[in-house]
Amino acid sequence: MEPITTFTFSDLPVELVLIILRYYVQPTFDQTAPYYSKSPYSNARALCHFSRAVRRVVLPELLHTILLGDCQKVREFVLALHMQKKYAEKANHLHFDYIPHVRKIWIGPDGGHLIPNYLDDWVYASERELAISLLAPVLLVVPKLAIACTSLGLLSQCLAHAWKSHADTSVNDEHSPPPWNTHTLTLSGDSEISDGLWRLTTTPQGSAFLSSISHLTTGSHTLTFDDHFFEAMHNGVSRDYHLPLRIKCIPWESLKTLQTFSVVYPHILPSFNIRAFVKFRTEGKDFHVGLLTLPASLLKKHCHNPTPTPWKIHAFAETGPGEGRIRSKKIRLKVSLSPVHFWYNSEDWEKVWACELWD
Numbered sequence: 001m002e003p004i005t006t007f008t009f010s011d012l013p014v015e016l017v018l019i020i021l022r023y024y025v026q027p028t029f030d031q032t033a034p035y036y037s038k039s040p041y042s043n044a045r046a047l048c049h050f051s052r053a054v055r056r057v058v059l060p061e062l063l064h065t066i067l068l069g070d071c072q073k074v075r076e077f078v079l080a081l082h083m084q085k086k087y088a089e090k091a092n093h094l095h096f097d098y099i100p101h102v103r104k105i106w107i108g109p110d111g112g113h114l115i116p117n118y119l120d121d122w123v124y125a126s127e128r129e130l131a132i133s134l135l136a137p138v139l140l141v142v143p144k145l146a147i148a149c150t151s152l153g154l155l156s157q158c159l160a161h162a163w164k165s166h167a168d169t170s171v172n173d174e175h176s177p178p179p180w181n182t183h184t185l186t187l188s189g190d191s192e193i194s195d196g197l198w199r200l201t202t203t204p205q206g207s208a209f210l211s212s213i214s215h216l217t218t219g220s221h222t223l224t225f226d227d228h229f230f231e232a233m234h235n236g237v238s239r240d241y242h243l244p245l246r247i248k249c250i251p252w253e254s255l256k257t258l259q260t261f262s263v264v265y266p267h268i269l270p271s272f273n274i275r276a277f278v279k280f281r282t283e284g285k286d287f288h289v290g291l292l293t294l295p296a297s298l299l300k301k302h303c304h305n306p307t308p309t310p311w312k313i314h315a316f317a318e319t320g321p322g323e324g325r326i327r328s329k330k331i332r333l334k335v336s337l338s339p340v341h342f343w344y345n346s347e348d349w350e351k352v353w354a355c356e357l358w359d
Contacts, residue, residue, distance in 0.1 A: 027044065071114070078193035144182070146187075159180070160203065160239055180209060184213070193247075214258050217261075261293070264290070290335050320335065323335055338351055
């Protein structure tokens with residue numbers, strides 16, 4: 001019997017090595033371990049230290065989807081952008097342009113705290129301006145942006161910076177495109193979503209930004225585990241989807257090119273025990289997530305009804321994880337492949353967003 005011939009990784013064709021590296025470093029967003037205990041970027045970050053060539057292969061995969069769940073991560077990202085600016089000025093081999101590779105960004109509820117609370121904002125105003133100037137080109141280049149309502153002030157500042165820079169460089173070109181590429185906006189958090197959107201309409205850049213959004217998604221426990229939801233559950237397991245009355249207050253007229261509106265719900269199975277869930281509210285429970293999508297025209301028509309009446313979408317046929325259903329008038333339901341951990345009054349669903357539940 002002839003001995004098995006061995007070969008090293010370097011003996012593989014370059015094209016195959018690149019495929020293997022890109023597959024290995026893709027962030028593990030669907031992991032069962034929570035992100036705070038195991039970073040989904042672990043493999044990519046480790047290989048970035050291997051060599052200069054490997055780092056340049058890995059970084060595009062790492063940058064495709066960026067999760068900035070709290071203010072500390074936002075500050076670290078801004079610091080990385082600042083380092084890249086310095087590398088570019090010195091023509092350092094570590095320079096890497098992030099902008100062409102970033103496609104999705106998630107910003108958590110305190111993302112706007114670019115200056116630590118123990119420092120005075122007015123003293124560090126120049127540092128904040130620098131941070132906004134670094135963050136704005138990256139934040140606004142992404143086609144898909146998810147941001148907590150309490151961080152919309154950060155978005156407003158980035159829009160103001162980009163708007164001014166755009167005006168300064170496009171004085172003689174009134175037909176130039178806006179200085180952002182975002183078409184899908186996802187809003188999360190406990191604050192009233194309508195309030196945050198109305199604040200954007202108070203500035204020309206905020207109004208122009210909203211008018212360019214084609215897909216709007218909400219993902220807040222105020223839109224999922226609400227009174228209608230619990231009432232339905234107490235009366236027996238119901239998978240009807242109650243749309244909250246508060247969406248009537250969203251500035252629909254400002255969303256001029258909106259095509260679809262989506263709401264995230266926990267995907268409830270008949271075996272679900274609502275009383276046990278409420279009783280043991282500190283433990284939480286894993287649910288798959290259902291994304292209900294409606295055509296904007298249908299929603300706007302309902303919201304223009306002068307009498308605010310409850311509105312619900314009747315349950316779809318049984319839909320399993322990773323499956324989708326479509327109904328007349330283009331009402332769609334898609335269920336996530338990965339579960340999310342829900343508590344009684346909050347949830348942590350950036351995993352589902354990162355795993356591409358919605359297009």
